[in-house]
Amino acid sequence: MSENLVSQDAAKDLQKEMLGRYYGALSAAKETKTPVAYLFIPGNVVEITSAYGFLPVYPEINALQCGIKKVAGDLILAAEDKGYSSDVCGYVKNDIGLMLKDRQHPMGQIPKPDLLVCNYSGCNTFIKWFEALAEFYGAELFLLDIPYVRGDGVSPEDVDYVVAQLRELSAVCERISGVPSDPGRLRDLLARSRAAEDLWAKILELARSRPSPFDSYFEAVFYMAPINILRGTEDCVTYYQALLEEMERRVEERVGPVPEEKFRVIFEGPPPWPHFRAFWELFKKWGVTAVASTYSKVGGLYDQGIRHDPARPLRSIAEYTINCYTNWNWPMRSDLVKRYVDHYGADALVIHSVKSCRSFSVGQADLRERFIHELGVPTLMVESDLADPRYFQEAQLRNRIDAFFESLEHQRLVNA
C-alpha cells in the first residue's frame, strides 16, 4: 500500500456499530411497543416525530442498503410482478418488494408504520409511494405540502405556510403516540441536530485541502448516513466529532482516497448502489477524487448555512425542509454546482444521471450544456440507475469515463 493512502478508518467502524443499534431498535419496536414513523430523507421533519417518541424508518435508506447488499434486483422484480412499470423509481419498487416479502431486510426486520409523514420536497413520486404504503398497512398518512423554491428564494409566507402544517402534524403525533407535547424535548433534539450539522459542514469544508482527505462523493455518501438516519441523537454528534478528528488527522498527514490525486471533480446525481464499488474503481483508476457532490447534500444543505435551531424550533424546521437540494429550482442548483467548482478547485464536473429518478435527472442535460459551453468546465455525463442493477452497463460506462479522463490528461500534457 502506498504511504499516502488511508489505511485505518475508525469512523466507519463506529458508524457500523451505531447503525447496528438503530436497526436493532427497529427490529425490537413491536416488542418494545415503540410507535414507528416512516419518513423520507430529503427535508424530513424527524425532530417533530422523535419529540413524540416515534422511531424513524427511512424507506429510501432501506432501499439503498438493499442495493449495496445486492438484494435489490429480486425485490424490484417482485414489485414489477405486481404491475409496477419498469419506468417507476427503483427505490419505490425495492420498497414495495420489501413490503411484499414481509419487510425482511438484510439489516433486520423493518417494523410496520403507525404514521407516514410525506414531505415530498422536490420529489412528487414520494406521494404515490407513501399512499401505496398507507393503503397496504392501513396506517395514517400525513402529507406536508412543501412549496417549491421559485424565483430568488424562500419567502416568509412559504415558511408560515409550512409552520402551520407542522403544528397540525404535532397534534397528529400526540394523538397517535399518546405522548404529550414537550417543547423542551423538541429543543434538545434540535440542539443535537445542530451540533452534528456544524461538525458535518466543517468536515465537508476539509475537501478544499490538496489532496482532499476523503472522497466527497464515494466516501461522503457513507459519512452522511448518521446525519440522515440518526439526526437529533447523541450518537450522531459523537460520530461527527470522531469523523472530524479523523479527517483533520488525514489533512495533517496529507493522505487521501487515491494514491495520487490527479483530478478533482464535482459529482452530481445519486450513485449506482448495486455497483457502487465497480463504479468507484472506474474513477479511482484515473486518480479521481470528488471534492464536492450534490447527492451528499440531499439530507440537508448544511454547507450552505442551513441549520436547525432550538431558538426557532418550527421556523428552522420549515426552512430546512423547504431548502432541500431537489426542492431548489434549477438555476439555484446549477449555481450551487458552479460555487462548488470554484470553492473546491475542481477540474471537471461528472453527472451520474439516474434513469428512474426524474427529480434528480430532469435538467441535467441543461447543466451539462451550461458547464461546457458557458463556463468552460469539462463535463462528463453517464447514466445508469440508483437501485436497478439492470441499467448498469460497465463496458459503456468505462468507455465514457476512460475517454473523458484520457482527453483531460492529454490536454494537460499538451498545455504543459
Place this chain on the structure above:
Amino acid sequence: MTHVAGVDVGSTATKAVLLDGNGKIVGTGICPTGANVVRAAERVFSEACKTAGVEEYDVAYVIGTGYGRYKVPFGHAQVTEISCHAKGANALFPATRTIVDIGGQDTKAIKVSPNGDVLDFCMNDKCAAGTGRFLEAAATVLDLGLDAIGDVSLRSTAPLKITNVCTVFVESEIVSHLAKGEKVEDILGGVHNAIAGRSVALLRRVGIEDEVTFTGGVSRNAGMVHALAARLNTRINVNPMSQFVGALGAAMFSLERVRHGTAPPIAEPKENAANAHGGH
C-alpha cells in the same frame, strides 16, 4: 524500418491498421468480431501484416481500441475509440472539427480541436436506435443485404416518416408499411432519415462546426451520407478508410509513443492500480 499498429475491436467488426515508420498506411485487416474477440484481434492483425509483407514480430508497438481493447493480447496499451476516432479523422481530414461515428451499436458525436484532441463527446445511451443495428434490423425485414439498402434508399422520392425509435419495434413498423403497399425505397428513405435525425440531435449536444467527418462502419452507406448531409445542410467528409478510422487513430498513437520514447502522449493508467484503499 519500424512498424506500428492499431487494432479496433468494435461490437460488430474488428479492424487493424499497420503504419510504417513514416506514418504511411501499409496494411489493413477486417473481420466480423463474433464471439471470440481475441481470435478476431489476432486475425485482423496478421491480415494487416500479410498485406504489408511485414513479419508480426517486426511491429514495435500496438494499441488496442474499441470495446474489446483490453482483449487484444499483443496490445501494448489501450486508448478509447473516442480519442482514436478524433486522431484518425484528423489524419484523413485535417480541418475536421466535428465527427459523427456510427458503428454497430454506438453512435458518437465528437468535437475536436485543430490538433485532433477531443474537446467534448456524446454517445447514445443503452439503446441501439440510430446505430448500425437499426439499419441491420431494417435490412433483415426487407430481405436485403446491409450493403444494398443505402443505394436503394437513394431512389426514394417520398421518404416515409418512421416514428419508432426502437430497433426492435421498427421491424413491425416496416412490416405494417409493407402491408400497406408502400415502396421499399420510401421505407428505407424513412429509416435513413430517422437515424440521421437521431445522430444530428447527438451532434447538436457537442455543437456542430465545419468540417464534419463521418466515420465508422455505417459511413460506407451512401444513403446515410446523403441523409446526414441533407439534415445538416453541409458537406460531409467520407473516405474509403472511414471504417478504419478508429484503428488508424490507434496506430497513430502507437507511432507517437514510439517516437516519444519514454514519454507517451497519453499515459495509460494500469487497471486496478489504485485499488489499495480497503476502506469499505
